[in-house]
Amino acid sequence: MQFKYKAYKNLLAELGRMDYVVELSEIAIKDFLKNLNNAGSPEQFLEQKCKEHNIWVSLDSSNTSYNQSILGYISGVYHLFEAFLYEMKEEYKLLTDGESINFNTETTKLNQIINYFKSKGRFNNVDYIPSYLIDIFEYYHGLRIYFSHKKTVSINEIKNKWEKANVHSNEELYAKYRINNSPKELNEVDFEDYFLFTQICKELALRISSLCYPDPDKLAISLKRFKKYENESEIIKRLEIYLLNEYAFVKEDDYDKSFLKSIFTHL
Known part of the structure; x- marks a missing residue:
């Protein structure tokens, strides 16, 4: 069965708006770095651009700043997905005359949604959510926690989540999502990771929406x-x-x- 909550349609619309901004930014960054690297003096080129746009930044030859911006984008995608879960929960309540799914802090909201509908017999050998969707989602969710609350998650925890997600990295995954080499480790994430995460969230939301329909x-x-x-x-x-x-x-x-x-x- 295909069943799309309005929350799912809202998620697609919000991700589309975010994609527009992020993709324009990525084009601008790549174009700027190309010109910077081709300049005779990167320092002078940067100073010229700072004066031109009245924005003052220091030259950073490391990957740290770019890495942080990508983690910020990934965090934004997660927040939109979490909003989808909340909206779907409320929509489900309206459609079922008050049947409520109550979230708690013991596990993730995604796990709580899945477990609630597992108890209704919605998941079986035919209708299920593939492990690669869960594992890759959980890795990027871990990156979001690291980006926002570094003290609550360790580098080892992030590495363990990456290793679990990376098991699914193969040519089939790359072809399906039009990527070359993701998910990447924490310090190597780039635009492709953002792109993969948005697609994982869309597919995961569609499967949840279709499997978690009202009785x-x-x-x-x-x-x-x-x-x-x-x-x-x-x-x-x-x-x-x-x-x-x-x-x-x-x-x-x-x-x-x-x-x-x-x-x-x-x-």
């Missing part, structure tokens, strides 16, 4: 208005059209057909 009996509570139509086939057809328009609902197997039937029987 049909709860969803039926908010769809009572469809009872006014004359017969079962018309009601089910209108339900399908409504769910397609509002939540991009797509039937993929016999269970999805029975899902519509179940909504109908609970109206």
Whole structure:
């Protein structure tokens, strides 16, 4: 089944806006560094640009400043994904007449969402979230924690998360996400890591959205208005059209057909 919460659509829109800014910045940085390296005197070139734009910076030949900016971008992506989880949780509550998923501080919000719906039997050998999505997400989440709260996570913890994520680095991953060599270690992260993380978040959010749909009996509570139509086939057809328009609902197997039937029987 494909089921897209509006929170998922909002995530795509927010990531799209962030991509625009980050990609323009990356183009500007690469262009600037190219001209800086080709200049006879990098110091004079930088001074000229500082005067031209009235922005004063010191020449830094290390990768530290660029690395920090990438970690900042990664942190921003994580915050947008976390906002998606909160929005989805509230949307789910509205669609299920008050059924609430309560977050706590014992584990990550992603794990809590997954565990909640595992208890409903939503995950099996066919419908599941691949380990590479979880492991790569957790690595970049660790980078976000390191960037924002260095005292709460150690370099060894980051390295362990990277090693777990790096197990999935292969030609198949590179081809799927159009990358060359990511995820990279903490001090080597670059724009490609930001690009990979945004794609991982999009795919992870889509899988969560599609696997964590409301139960049909709860969803039926908010769809009572469809009872006014004359017969079962018309009601089910209108339900399908409504769910397609509002939540991009797509039937993929016999269970999805029975899902519509179940909504109908609970109206």
